[in-house]
Amino acid sequence: MLTVLAVSLLLTLVFEEGFALVWGLRGRRELGLVALVNVLTNPPVVLLYHTATGLWHWNAVLVTILLEASAVLVEWRCYRAFSDQVKRPFLFALLVNLFSYGVGCAINLL
Secondary structure: OHHHHHHHHHHHHHHHHHHHHHHOOOOHHHHHHHHHHHHHHHHHHHHHHHHHHHHOOOOHHHHHHHHHHHHHHHHHHHHHHHOOOOOOHHHHHHHHHHHHHHHHHHHHHO
């Protein structure tokens, strides 16, 4: 499980930092915030997903929707409160999560 958590976090950091750069975020503070927000949200989401679907046998689609929506809300609040460069924090949080989730799904298909 630790390997799954570490790989998921590492890939999320790479994808979301890259997205942030394309979005136009610059500087150690802003990119550090993106990393910190993902360290805050990714491990709990991955752990809860595997617990809910693997141990409790809950519906994977519903669990994914609930957890990803929760991550977007937490990240939106963090960007709104602490970012100087993200002008539309909800849109940024939504799109960056859709991007990293989509790329992750594509990698899993390979």
